[in-house]
Amino acid sequence: MAPLKLLQLPEPLLGFGYQQRMEHPKDGLFLFGPLEDGAHPAEMRIGVIGTAAGIGHFKTWAKRIRGHIPSANPDAAHHASWPGFEAVFETRWPERPITEITVDASALANAIRIENRHEAISKAVAIFEEPIRRYLRQEEAPPTMWFVVIPEDVHRFGRPKSIVPRGERVKGDARLSRRAGKFVLEMGSLFAEEVEAAEIYRFELNFHHQLKAKLLDQKAVIQIVRETTLDPESFVDDKGRALRATQDPATIAWNLCTTAFFKSSGKPWRLADVRPGVCYVGLVFKKDGTALGGANACCGAQMFLDSGDGVVFRGAVGPWYSEADKSFHLTQAKAAELMTLIVEAYRDMHGMPPTELFIHGKARFSDDEWAGFSSAVPAETSLVGVRIRPTSELKLMRLGKTAVQRGTAYMVGERLGYLWTKGFIPRLATYPGWEVPNPLLVEIHRGEADLARVMTDVLGLTKINFNACVFADGLPVTLKFADAVGDILTAAPVGDLPPLPFRHYI
Structure with a gap:
């Protein structure tokens, strides 16, 4: 049996005014103010x-x-x-x-x-x-x-x-x-x-x-x-x-x-150590009871940049939900169409395609889906598909009265592990919860990447929720608002919408 491999990932730092860094949004805003922009x-x-x-x-x-x-x-x-x-x-x-x-x-x-x-x-x-x-x-x-x-x-x-x-x-x-x-x-x-x-x-x-x-x-x-x-x-x-x-x-x-x-277009903070050229995409699916014909779901995507800015892309309404396996999947053509929108939007903002593009989803990506995504990404972009979902199948305890520390990672293998985004927070001297914290299952399902780096990115993405001012959330922003964005996309027959900033949806 392989030895238990546990890591303690460092708490990601946030960037504020005067190029200062702090762990906690409230500390950074109080001492240094928001980003200068x-x-x-x-x-x-x-x-x-x-x-x-x-x-x-x-x-x-x-x-x-x-x-x-x-x-x-x-x-x-x-x-x-x-x-x-x-x-x-x-x-x-x-x-x-x-x-x-x-x-x-x-x-x-x-x-x-x-x-x-x-x-x-x-x-x-x-x-x-x-x-x-x-x-x-x-x-x-x-x-x-x-x-x-x-x-x-x-x-x-x-x-x-x-x-x-x-x-x-x-x-x-x-x-x-x-x-x-x-x-x-x-x-x-x-x-x-x-x-x-x-x-x-x-x-x-x-x-x-x-x-x-x-x-x-x-x-x-x-x-x-x-x-x-x-x-x-x-x-x-x-x-x-x-x-x-x-x-x-x-x-x-x-x-x-x-x-x-x-x-109001302000930027409260950003992740301090995100690599230049990285782009995170969260897939959005929502069953649509108002859809006509054979369509049963709406798809979309949220793109988050290294600055923390987000853009929402509305995809097509179609038969994306399968009753057989209770999951959502796009066809190859629609996956390519959605990814083309994302890459072109990034290119418009930066003048070049992303160097790293991570797709976060709650389910594994089908072969057709991944072929579609891959076909729309230039050769110089590293494309990685990551499955992330909360799970209660594993509990981790430690001696003493406090819960496992936030940032603890259990590396099952080179492509799969468990990450505790909830837990004891030294800065707050408490665990802001009532139950034993559950981890996120993090799996590199497609593409090649270092699992510890992927987990560090996920941990950082739990800290850029600008819909509140909290230390961190349990889910990365790529997935936390997926249901909320899907709710807006399916609440009305809005037709073709241009990509809109994330602030329109939350």
């Missing part, structure tokens, strides 16, 4: 849309984040006080957004309670979508990003399995049932009114995904946020207890402000 915004250009009450909650929060917010627990290393937006990002947060759009609270409350759930979500989305579209058509200098502030009812009833209590339901005016609408979409109709009435069934039953998908053609960057997140103190019961458990105000500020800065 030509796209660094001098001032946040924010638009906000919501009910009158929602805009009021946003203003309360915006005033708060311009100043200091104390830590919820000064003795805990994983809690940090919030120094203020300009102190962190060296970007001014104005006292007023550049535009405020007020929506009718009563109309929104009625729309989200309509009996037909497709009609309910479609009409609730339209209450926000149409004013944003109208503003973008009329104004020459639109906001860089929008805050869409939603009441708790929209969050509660705007999801696929949400049920409106019978006594609160509102009668709508949908002329076709879901079954009849699906039939019309599949088979067609001689009556234009029926085709129009069936249109609502082409969209996913999810307010968040549908609104983002419908605004992709406008290239609008939006952040959907609940009123209770912005101003939890205003939502309490008769005994003064919070109606909803939220993070503490300082943590909310760190997370939401990092997202807002990133979505």
Whole structure:
């Protein structure tokens, strides 16, 4: 039996302003600020849309984040006080957004309670979508990003399995049932009114995904946020207890402000030691219940560069899902088509193809798939296919009270191993979890690469989630948002979309 080969990979460092390096995003931003970049915004250009009450909650929060917010627990290393937006990002947060759009609270409350759930979500989305579209058509200098502030009812009833209590339901005016609408979409109709009435069934039953998908053609960057997140103190019961458990105000500020800065074209941080010319691609597949004909899934890809920037490519809708092996695979032609988009986009940005291109997926790549990918990559590019999936098939314990350290790697062979991206973090002096941490199975399935280097890359990619400001995630960014991106791609029949920056999807 081969000896157990364990490695402790070093914690990847992040790059910040003044070419400084730190392990923790909050440390780096607090001490040195974000990356110095030509796209660094001098001032946040924010638009906000919501009910009158929602805009009021946003203003309360915006005033708060311009100043200091104390830590919820000064003795805990994983809690940090919030120094203020300009102190962190060296970007001014104005006292007023550049535009405020007020929506009718009563109309929104009625729309989200309509009996037909497709009609309910479609009409609730339209209450926000149409004013944003109208503003973008009329104004020459639109906001860089929008805050869409939603009441708790929209969050509660705007999801696929949400049920409106019978006594609160509102009668709508949908002329076709879901079954009849699906039939019309599949088979067609001689009556234009029926085709129009069936249109609502082409969209996913999810307010968040549908609104983002419908605004992709406008290239609008939006952040959907609940009123209770912005101003939890205003939502309490008769005994003064919070109606909803939220993070503490300082943590909310760190997370939401990092997202807002990133979505406004800022670069909070980057991996400090990524090799020049490397490109990481995460495959995106999503079963599409709205697809017509024999198609059953949508494919796409997320490309992440050494800077941490991401671009999303929407592939074709087709019969990519196999019930036989419960996995997704592309044909050779579609794999080549998708990879051509990726390589050409990289070439447009850098003037040359990548020197290393890693494709991350949750399943092994089929022969046809890999032949397609390989045919679209120039000879000077090293192409490597890596399978990554969480697993509970192996547990690793160590003596003492603390969990296995993050960055521990068990090398089963030259092409397969287990990597603990969750675990005890010395910088935080704790393991931010409750259960024994599970590893990621990492397998070099196609191509040639050093397994320790691949694992080091994966560990680094767990630290460039700009949708929050946390030490690290459990999954690399190439896979963490695959489902979320797939949800947006399939939420609406968006047609042909150009490659869009990652900020449009998260």
